[in-house]
Structures are given as structure tokens and as C-alpha cells.
Amino acid sequence: MKTIRMLGSAATVAAAALALSGCAGFTGGGNDTTEGTLTFTTWASESEQVAFEQLVDEFEAQNDGVTVELNVVPYDQMFTNIDAQLSAGSAPDVFRVDYGNLGVYSSQDQLLDMSPYVSDEEIAQFTPAMWEAISYNGTPYGVPHQTDVSALLVNTQLLADAGITDLPTTQADAWTWDEFAEAAATLKASLPADTYPFVYNWQLGGTPRWLSWLFQADGRLLEEDGVTPAIDSAAGTEALDFTRSFFENGWVPPTSSVKGATYADAFFTEESVAMAFVGSFVVPDIENLAGFEWTALPMPVDERGATDLGGNALVATSGTDQPELAAEFLKFMVEADNMSAFCAATNELPTRVDIDPSSIDFAVRPDVMPVFVEQAATIQPSDVGQLTSPYLAPIAVSMQDQLEAAFVNGQSTADTLANLTSAIRQATGS
Incomplete structure (x- = not known):
């Protein structure tokens, strides 16, 4: 994320994506396949692995003679392994990929074209934004399996001890950047020296989550043409100055920068921070580990609200020798009931228009999930187009280096934005 502890022009994953309409089935055309073996590689949290195993068992039960070999690997090994296997011609038939990385594979003809296997009626069962997230040049390469977004979790006792009791619960009353900064400063004065006001979840592959601050400032990473850099702007300066202040003011642990090795939720459950920006998919882990009362608040807002485009697609490789079976399995995994x-089992959000997230019986802390559901509505189409760019992966590598230099090594905002602009030009060839 583990789901990248991290959706293309997907973002009507907002109200439209979360509205309830009729419940048409996405059934895959019946059980025509009588035998065959599929290999399926994914990373997974504990709750995700259990859910994947149950669905694999159901698919096998519905398809006599079919076997799905599930291989669960750590997220930090996932794509290194997939890249090597693709090069060697030994890639799994099916694998999981976050929306931000999907374009790297679809733009290089490494994924199965799903066009022959889905009808217009079936495509219409997904939010347009999420279907676009798995498409490249209008061609679908996979299925949008789920989404997750970040919100702000808070240790209610630590905030109460600092006198912070009037907590926002909806987007309408979300803290502004100034109000969030005031809360952080108040906590800094109240907490012990080894406890910090908050932590942000941009570690270990999550660097693109920094873009939430840029979008909140109403800025862009790329212009509408998808290749021209747009980050060196007033909004870019505002977002970078603000996030640099997290470290300058001692509001976040020094080891929690973009190259940090500890996830944000770990800081939170260990009570070394009072607040943490985390995705909904880690709610089960936090509830199991946190020995204190906590709740969820909306992300802060500046010019507008925004969050990260989390979640993952399921894709088949173009080299699979079982394309029909692979496509049938992908479609099975995104049937409405499944x-x-x-x-429900993983505290993640659906990608279909016929599933109302508010109707899902989330297994863990259903009381906090409405915050995440409403937070998803802040994602705009322009955000999605940038976050699913095929150039995002190489840009993210440079972004990690430049943000680390700004946050930890004192690199100026102007130099950081200039260097990011150069990196974007190199990645996009603009």
C-alpha cells in the first residue's frame, strides 16, 4: 500500500463513485472453463490474505478442474520480482498492482487487453473514473478491484490532554491548514519530548502521497497535456513550504521522512505520535494493536480538500497461456457480491456504482469508515489523471530524492521545485 500504505481519470470516485444504482451482475459469462491452473501473485495485509484465500476457494468451487495458486509476497519485493519475471518470461498469470504503477506495465504491452472479455454493460458497472484508472489509451488492462484513501487518525486522550476537544468529523468542518498547524503546535507544547504531534504516510513507496498537499493547494504536478511540468508554481511553493515546516517545527519524528523505514501506522500504534495520516486498509491492524481510544478525522483543507488515490487493480499478463481463464478470474473477483x-473484510472501498459504501458492513471500526468514504469524494478528475500517469513511477523516484533533500538536508524550496521540474521533463521527454 500491504496496500501501498497509497486512483486515473478516476476521480469521480467521489459522489458518483459512491452512489447506489441498480445491482447488475459482473459474472464473466458463466463457467465455460473446465480445467486449468492460474498463478496469482499479490501482497496483502492479514485481512486481505484471508479474503483473497476465501475468494480463490469460491472460484475453484465454481469451476471444476481449475486451480488458482495464490502467492503472497511482501510489498517491498512485489514489483522487483514482477519486473524480473516479466523479463524472464516467467511472470504469474495474474497479479495485483496499485493504480500508480499500472501505467508502467500497460504502456509497455505487458498486460492482457481485457477488451474482448468485457461488454459495454459490464464496463458501465464501474465508476468512469475507476475504469479509466485501469485503461491506457482507451484500452482496459485489468479490473479496478478496490480503492482506499487516507484520513487523519487521532489519539483522543492525547488530544484531550492538550485541550483539543473540538474535533472535525466531516469535510464541511475539516481543519484548514492554519488550524491543523495550530493543533500541531499545541500538541508539541503538551507532549513529552519523545512524542510528536503527527506523522504522514509517505514512507516506503508512498512518496506520491505528498501530492495530496499540492492538490489541496489547488496545484498540479503535470499540465493537462500530461507531460509538461506544472509543479513549480505558487501552489507548489505553498505545499512544499508547509510540508517542510513539519520537520522544521519538530511536528513529526525526524525518522519519518519519505525515505524512512517505518510506516506511519506503526508510529501511531506505538504512541510515539498523537495523530497519523493513514489509509483505511490499515484500520484493522491499528484496532488490533492500539491500546488506546482513537478516531478518524478528515484531511485538512487549503484551497480545497484532497487525499491520495489509493487502491489496486488486478491484471493478467499478456504472456499468460490461459487468457480466457485469467479474464474470467479477474471478472469474478470484481462481481458485486465478491x-x-x-x-467489508478489509476496510477498503468499492469501485462499482452499484455498491453503496455506506451499506457495507465493515468488519472493523465501522464508526470511522464514513470519514474515509466522504474523504474519497474529494478526489478530482485532474488528480486522478496525474496519479495514474505512466510517468509517475520514474517521477516518484526523483520526488523521493528531492523531498528528502528538502525535509532532511535543508535544500531550499526553489531548488527542490526546479529539480523536480527537470526530473519531470526527463521522465516525460517534454
């Missing part, structure tokens, strides 16, 4: 069951 998607609802997976999201």
Missing part, C-alpha cells in the same frame, strides 16, 4: 465481501 467486491462487497472483500471491502
Whole structure:
């Protein structure tokens, strides 16, 4: 994320994506396949692995003679392994990929074209934004399995001890950047020296989550043409100055920068921070580990609200020798009942228009999930187009280096934005 502890022009994953309409089935055309073996590689949290195993068992039960070999690997090994296997011609038939990385594979013809296997009626069962997230040049390469977004979790006792008791619960009353900074400063004065006001979840592959601050400032990473850098702007300066202040003011642990090795939720459950920006998919882990009362608040807002485009697609490789079976399995995984069951078990959000997230019986802390559901509505189409760019992966590598230099090594905002602009030009060839 583990789901990248991290959606293309997907973002009507907002109200439209979360509205309830009729419940048409996405059934894959019946059980025509009588035998065959599929290999399926994914990373997974504990709750995700259990949900995947149950769905694999159901698929096998519905398809006599079919076997799905599930291989669960750590997230930090996932794509290194997939890249090597693709090069060697030994890639799994099916694998999981976050929306931010999907374009790297679809733009290089490494994924199965799903066009022959889905009808217009079936495509219409997904939010347009999420279907676009798995498409490249209008061609679908996979299925949008689920989404997750970040919100702000808070240790209610630590905030109360600092006198912070009037907590926002909806987007309408979300803290502004100034109000969030005031809360952080108040906590800094109240907490012990080894406890920090908050932590942000941009570690270990999550660097693109920094873009939430840029979008909140109403800025862009790329212009509408998808290749021209747009980050060196007033909004870019505002977002970078603000996030640099997290470290300058001692509001976040010094080891929690973009190259840090500890996830944000770990800082939170260990009570070394009072607040943490985390995705909904880690709610089960936090509830199991946190020995204190906590709740969820909306992300802060500046010019507008925004959050990260989290979640993952399921894709088949173009080299699979079982394309029909692979496509049938992908479609099975995103049938309405199956998607609802997976999201309920993992505290993640659906990608279909016929599933109302508020109707899902989330397994863990259903009281906090409305905050995440409403937070998803802040994602705008322009955000999605940038976050699913095929150039995002190489840009993210440079972004990690430049943000680390700004946050930890004192590199100026102007130099950081200039260097990011150069890196974007190199990645996009603009």
C-alpha cells in the first residue's frame, strides 16, 4: 500500500463513485472453463490474505478442474520480482498492482487487453473514473478491484490532554491548514519530548502521497497535456513550504521522512505520535494493536480538500497461456457480491456504482469508515489523471530524492521545485 500504505481519470470516485444504482451482475459469462491452473501473485495485509484465500476457494468451487495458486509476497519485493519475471518470461498469470504503477506495465504491452472479455454493460458497472484508472489509451488492462484513501487518525486522550476537544468529523468542518498547524503546535507544547504531534504516510513507496498537499493547494504536478511540468508554481511553493515546516517545527519524528523505514501506522500504534495520516486498509491492524481510544478525522483543507488515490487493480499478463481463464478470474473477483465481501473484510472501498459504501458492513471500526468514504469524494478528475500517469513511477523516484533533500538536508524550496521540474521533463521527454 500491504496496500501501498497509497486512483486515473478516476476521480469521480467521489459522489458518483459512491452512489447506489441498480445491482447488475459482473459474472464473466458463466463457467465455460473446465480445467486449468492460474498463478496469482499479490501482497496483502492479514485481512486481505484471508479474503483473497476465501475468494480463490469460491472460484475453484465454481469451476471444476481449475486451480488458482495464490502467492503472497511482501510489498517491498512485489514489483522487483514482477519486473524480473516479466523479463524472464516467467511472470504469474495474474497479479495485483496499485493504480500508480499500472501505467508502467500497460504502456509497455505487458498486460492482457481485457477488451474482448468485457461488454459495454459490464464496463458501465464501474465508476468512469475507476475504469479509466485501469485503461491506457482507451484500452482496459485489468479490473479496478478496490480503492482506499487516507484520513487523519487521532489519539483522543492525547488530544484531550492538550485541550483539543473540538474535533472535525466531516469535510464541511475539516481543519484548514492554519488550524491543523495550530493543533500541531499545541500538541508539541503538551507532549513529552519523545512524542510528536503527527506523522504522514509517505514512507516506503508512498512518496506520491505528498501530492495530496499540492492538490489541496489547488496545484498540479503535470499540465493537462500530461507531460509538461506544472509543479513549480505558487501552489507548489505553498505545499512544499508547509510540508517542510513539519520537520522544521519538530511536528513529526525526524525518522519519518519519505525515505524512512517505518510506516506511519506503526508510529501511531506505538504512541510515539498523537495523530497519523493513514489509509483505511490499515484500520484493522491499528484496532488490533492500539491500546488506546482513537478516531478518524478528515484531511485538512487549503484551497480545497484532497487525499491520495489509493487502491489496486488486478491484471493478467499478456504472456499468460490461459487468457480466457485469467479474464474470467479477474471478472469474478470484481462481481458485486465478491467486491462487497472483500471491502467489508478489509476496510477498503468499492469501485462499482452499484455498491453503496455506506451499506457495507465493515468488519472493523465501522464508526470511522464514513470519514474515509466522504474523504474519497474529494478526489478530482485532474488528480486522478496525474496519479495514474505512466510517468509517475520514474517521477516518484526523483520526488523521493528531492523531498528528502528538502525535509532532511535543508535544500531550499526553489531548488527542490526546479529539480523536480527537470526530473519531470526527463521522465516525460517534454
